[in-house]
Amino acid sequence: MDSPAVEIVDLVKRYGGTTAVDGLTLRAGRGAVTAVLGPNGAGKTSTVEICEGFRAPDSGTVRVLGLDPAAPGLRSRVGVMLQAGGVPPAMRCAEWLRLVARFYAHPLPARALLDRLGLTDHARTPYRRLSGGQQQRLSLAAAVVGRPELVFLDEPTAGLDPQARHACWDLVGELRTAGVSVVLTTHHMDEAERLADHVVIIDRGRVVAEGTPATLTGAERQLRFRARPGLGLEELLNALPVGSAAKESPAGHYIIEGQVGPELLATVTAWCAAEGVTADDLRIERRTLEDVFLELTGRELR
Numbered sequence: 001m002d003s004p005a006v007e008i009v010d011l012v013k014r015y016g017g018t019t020a021v022d023g024l025t026l027r028a029g030r031g032a033v034t035a036v037l038g039p040n041g042a043g044k045t046s047t048v049e050i051c052e053g054f055r056a057p058d059s060g061t062v063r064v065l066g067l068d069p070a071a072p073g074l075r076s077r078v079g080v081m082l083q084a085g086g087v088p089p090a091m092r093c094a095e096w097l098r099l100v101a102r103f104y105a106h107p108l109p110a111r112a113l114l115d116r117l118g119l120t121d122h123a124r125t126p127y128r129r130l131s132g133g134q135q136q137r138l139s140l141a142a143a144v145v146g147r148p149e150l151v152f153l154d155e156p157t158a159g160l161d162p163q164a165r166h167a168c169w170d171l172v173g174e175l176r177t178a179g180v181s182v183v184l185t186t187h188h189m190d191e192a193e194r195l196a197d198h199v200v201i202i203d204r205g206r207v208v209a210e211g212t213p214a215t216l217t218g219a220e221r222q223l224r225f226r227a228r229p230g231l232g233l234e235e236l237l238n239a240l241p242v243g244s245a246a247k248e249s250p251a252g253h254y255i256i257e258g259q260v261g262p263e264l265l266a267t268v269t270a271w272c273a274a275e276g277v278t279a280d281d282l283r284i285e286r287r288t289l290e291d292v293f294l295e296l297t298g299r300e301l302r
C-alpha cells in the first residue's frame with residue numbers, strides 16, 4: 001500500500017523560547033487536498049517548511065511520500081510554493097518559470113501556465129517589478145510546473161484579488177482531479193471548506209480538530225446570536241422543544257441546537273424580548289469552520 005503523502009508524528013519546532021510547533025501529528029492522504037487551517041502564528045509555515053526540507057525539527061518524525069524530507073530524489077516529485085518568493089529580483093517572470101521547469105523531466109508548458117494565472121502580460125517583467133499578487137501567482141506556477149506528485153502551497157491566496165483567488169482554486173481543483181496530493185495552509189476557512197477533502201485545524205502548534213469539512217461542521221443547522229455575556233439560559237431551555245440545547249461558547253456567543261425552524265426562532269426572539277436583550281448577528285445556518293474554531297479555542301480564526 002502507498003504511504004501517505006505526508007505523515008507527521010509528534011513534531012516539535014522551537015525558535016529560542018518560542019514553541020512554534022508543539023507535538024503536532026497529522027496525516028495527508030495521497031490524491032487528496034489537505035488544508036492546514038489556523039490563525040496567524042499557529043505554526044503552519046514552520047510545519048510545511050519542515051516537510052519541504054527547509055527546516056529541521058527539534059523532535060518528532062516527518063515522512064513525505066514515505067521518505068525523509070531531505071531524501072535525494074524527493075525534490076523532483078514535490079512542488080513547493082513559498083510564502084516569500086526566493087526569486088532573483090532581476091529575473092523576468094517567464095524566464096524564471098522556464099528555469100524552474102528545466103529541473104523536471106516532463107514539465108507543463110510555461111506559456112500556458114502563465115496564461116492560466118493571468119501573467120502573460122507580465123512575462124517579461126522583472127520579478128522585483130511584479131506586484132505582490134503577481135509574485136504570488138508566479139510562485140504558484142513554479143510549484144506546479146514540474147507536474148509534481150505532491151504540492152505544498154503555503155497561504156496560496158494571501159493577498160490575491162478575487163479573480164486570481166478563483167484561478168488558484170480552479171488550479172487546485174484540477175490538481176486534485178489529476179490525482180496530485182495537495183497540502184495547503186490557509187487562515188481562510190471558506191478556502192479550506194471549498195477545496196479540502198481533509199481539514200486539520202491547528203492552534204498554538206497543536207492539532208485541535210480534524211476531519212472532512214462536513215464532519216467538522218456537522219449536518220445540523222444551528223441558531224446563533226451574540227449578546228451580552230452571562231444570560232441565564234435555563235428559562236430559555238424550558239421554553240424550547242424537548243431535545244433542544246442552548247449554550248454560551250465563548251462568552252457572549254449563544255448557540256441553540258435542535259429542531260431549528262420558525263417555532264424555535266419565535267421562542268428565542270420572544271425570550272430575548274422578555275430579557276430586554278438585542279440579539280446581534282442572529283442567524284440560522286450550518287456551523288462553519290470558523291464557528292468550530294471559535295468553540296474549540298474561544299478565539300476567532302482571524
Ligand SMILES: Nc1ncnc2c1ncn2[C@@H]1O[C@H](COP(=O)(O)OP(=O)(O)OP(=O)(O)O)[C@@H](O)[C@H]1O
Nearest residue numbers: 015018019020038039040041042043044045046047
Ligand atoms: N525564524 C523564526 N524565528 C523566531 N520565531 C519564529 C520564526 N519563524 C516563526 N516563528 C514564530 O513561530 C510561531 C509560528 O510561526 P509560523 O510562521 O510557523 O506560523 P503560521 O501559522 O504559519 O503563521 P502565519 O499565518 O502568520 O504565517 C510564531 O509565533 C512565529 O512568530
